[in-house]
C-alpha cells in the first residue's frame with residue numbers, strides 16, 4: 351500500500367446560478383438582486399427548504415500539475431483544481447423582475463459552501 355501526501359491549491363469555482371446567456375450587466379438591477387437575495391441569507395445553514403432534504407454536491411477534481419514526487423518517502427506534491435456544483439434553493443429569482451438579468455457573479459464567501467476537505471492519507 352502506498353501512502354500519498356498531497357498538498358493542494360484549491361481553486362473553488364462556484365456555479366451558483368443558471369446558464370450564462372447574456373452578460374449585459376445592468377448595474378442597477380444587479381445591485382437590487384444582490385440586496386434581495388442576500389439581505390436575509392445566512393451562509394451558516396445548508397441551503398435547503400426542508401432540513402431533511404438531501405443536498406447533492408458534485409465534486410470534480412482535475413490534476414493540474416505534479417510538482418514533486420518523492421518516491422523514497424512516497425510523497426506526491428501536486429496542484430489540484432476542485433470544482434463543486436450544487437443547487438442553493440435560497441438563491442433563486444425571477445429574471446423578469448430584474449430586467450432579464452439571469453446570471454450574477456458573486457464572491458464565494460456570500461453563500462453556503464460544502465464542508466469538503468481533502469484528507470491526506
Ligand SMILES: *[C@@H]1O[C@H](CO)[C@@H](O)[C@H](O)[C@H]1NC(C)=O
Pocket residue numbers: 385386387389390
Ligand atoms: C428580510 O426579513 C424581514 C423580516 O422577516 C422581511 O421584512 C424582509 O422583507 C426580508 N427582506 C428580503 C429582501 O427578503
Ligand SMILES: *[C@@H]1O[C@H](CO)[C@@H](O)[C@H](O)[C@H]1NC(C)=O
Pocket residue numbers: 399439
Ligand atoms: C424552496 O422554497 C422556495 C420558496 O418557498 C421555492 O420557490 C423553491 O422552489 C423551493 N425549492 C425547492 C428545491 O423545493
Ligand SMILES: *[C@@H]1O[C@H](CO)[C@@H](O)[C@H](O)[C@H]1NC(C)=O
Pocket residue numbers: 403404405406
Ligand atoms: C441526488 O442524487 C441522487 C443520485 O443521483 C438522486 O437520486 C437524488 O434525486 C438527488 N437528490 C436531489 C435532491 O437532487
